[in-house]
Amino acid sequence: MTLLEAVDVRKRYGNVVALDGVTLAVAAGEFVSIIGPNGAGKTTLVNLLSGQSAPSSGAVRFKGRDVGGVGPVRLARLGMARAFQLVHVFPALTVGETIAVAVVSRLGRGRRWLAALAHDRAVWEEVAEVAEIFGLGGALGRPARTLPQGDKKLLDVASAFALRPELILLDEPTSGVSTADKHAIMEVLVGAARRVGVKAIVQVEHDMDIVFGYSDRIVALQQGRVLADGPPASILADESVLAAVVGRPPAGAGRVR
Ligand SMILES: Nc1ncnc2c1ncn2[C@@H]1O[C@H](COP(=O)(O)OP(=O)(O)O)[C@@H](O)[C@H]1O
Numbered sequence: 001m002t003l004l005e006a007v008d009v010r011k012r013y014g015n016v017v018a019l020d021g022v023t024l025a026v027a028a029g030e031f032v033s034i035i036g037p038n039g040a041g042k043t044t045l046v047n048l049l050s051g052q053s054a055p056s057s058g059a060v061r062f063k064g065r066d067v068g069g070v071g072p073v074r075l076a077r078l079g080m081a082r083a084f085q086l087v088h089v090f091p092a093l094t095v096g097e098t099i100a101v102a103v104v105s106r107l108g109r110g111r112r113w114l115a116a117l118a119h120d121r122a123v124w125e126e127v128a129e130v131a132e133i134f135g136l137g138g139a140l141g142r143p144a145r146t147l148p149q150g151d152k153k154l155l156d157v158a159s160a161f162a163l164r165p166e167l168i169l170l171d172e173p174t175s176g177v178s179t180a181d182k183h184a185i186m187e188v189l190v191g192a193a194r195r196v197g198v199k200a201i202v203q204v205e206h207d208m209d210i211v212f213g214y215s216d217r218i219v220a221l222q223q224g225r226v227l228a229d230g231p232p233a234s235i236l237a238d239e240s241v242l243a244a245v246v247g248r249p250p251a252g253a254g255r256v257r
């Protein structure tokens, strides 16, 4: 079943054509990575897929509905969430409060101040549950900005999970953390997706070990177009795609039969 699709999407910024006719579909059960060199259009594509901006032409559909430019709040209600780097937006909040922002918005209690939610047991039970899934249960009262970098990343992802989405969109979930932490983050993320029933994950990721280690499918962009779209083995088998998009074979590529 197709959850999310882009159909012949174009996006211009003045004279710049950031996306030039991109078509792709994400089905339930898939982990899809979007890769490509700088300027290929990855962030633009994620912004379109997450309803953040509208395509200049073409359509973005989520569960069959046109969601071009509908905005993150309506899209979250339909079942899609994107990690928003809330740790950067609200550095003074505690870990618990950061997750609570997402829980509160999902439960439709967004008009009340956090202080008024101090005794809202449903909110804090859910915050504790999400924190526990992401290994942050012991850090609920800690200011988010004081977390190690890897835990900040997990907190951002946890906030997106707190929206209880069917599909989750992540823009470089492991950027800025050590290689060991990257794998730990992905293990937690994939495990959490299974536990809370997330049906599909779409990520933009630069680290090719992560991309090739976790994806069911890889979509390679170059200059605003889809250069390749297929399972990791087919991407690895195409030297011209690797050269254009990765710049070099990923570590371990030689071991693939
Ligand atoms: N807001 C914008 N205004 C003008 N040009 C933009 C804007 N956003 C992106 N672009 C251009 O669109 C192209 C794709 O950018 P982007 O989606 O950020 O690529 P990536 O994330 O793959 O590095 C680039 O040429 C970039 O300069």
Ligand SMILES: [Mg+2]
Pocket (backbone or CB within 6 Å): 042, 043, 044
């Ligand atoms: Mg980008």
